[in-house]
Amino acid sequence: MKLFRALALLLVVTGLSGCGYNAIQRQDEGVKAAWSEVINQYQRRSDLVPNLVNTVKGYAQHEEKVLIEVTQARAKVGTMQLSPDALNDPQKLQEFQAAQGQLSSALSRLMVVSENYPQLKADGLFQNLQAQLEGTENRITVARNRYVKAVEEYNVLIRSFPNNLTAKIFGYHVKPNFTVENEKAISTAPTVDFGATPAPAQAPAPAGTH
Numbered sequence: 001m002k003l004f005r006a007l008a009l010l011l012v013v014t015g016l017s018g019c020g021y022n023a024i025q026r027q028d029e030g031v032k033a034a035w036s037e038v039i040n041q042y043q044r045r046s047d048l049v050p051n052l053v054n055t056v057k058g059y060a061q062h063e064e065k066v067l068i069e070v071t072q073a074r075a076k077v078g079t080m081q082l083s084p085d086a087l088n089d090p091q092k093l094q095e096f097q098a099a100q101g102q103l104s105s106a107l108s109r110l111m112v113v114s115e116n117y118p119q120l121k122a123d124g125l126f127q128n129l130q131a132q133l134e135g136t137e138n139r140i141t142v143a144r145n146r147y148v149k150a151v152e153e154y155n156v157l158i159r160s161f162p163n164n165l166t167a168k169i170f171g172y173h174v175k176p177n178f179t180v181e182n183e184k185a186i187s188t189a190p191t192v193d194f195g196a197t198p199a200p201a202q203a204p205a206p207a208g209t210h
Helices: 002-017 021-059 064-079 090-114 118-122 124-159 163-170
Strands: none
Touching (some): 021 090
């Protein structure tokens, strides 16, 4: 009886290999590999934050609120670890994305503050961090785009007949994907520009004039 069952299972598996099992497995591994690259690039950005904060602090110590926001956002990102095995959980992916978004926003505010300190912008270490952060933001965008595409291809594959039957038998499920607030958010890197010159403030109107 056991031998019969083993042979029957072998025949089923052999038959399912022609119904997309191998392709599903390849796509699933492709999604995991793409996710690993996303994590690598986000980690690269996170690693830049301490040096960036310390450099800014040296020239703008009284900008405590912004510096604390960046530090706290970075700490929160560190607690939002999402392994490839947890990618099927939409809530966890959303929480991860939200934490990364908070860090992006905090860094953007820090960049605005830096414009008020010409000596900071002229600092060699700061300029080096600028180049690294700009490059990392671009790599994050590329990695996210690749992950989005990998998930889309995987989801289309396991929804197609007869692959959907194979996916159901072996427990493959549709994976959630990154969400964006607008169409450009996923394809355009966040602007990180340390070199822009702030617009000069307008002089106050003389008293008594209208």
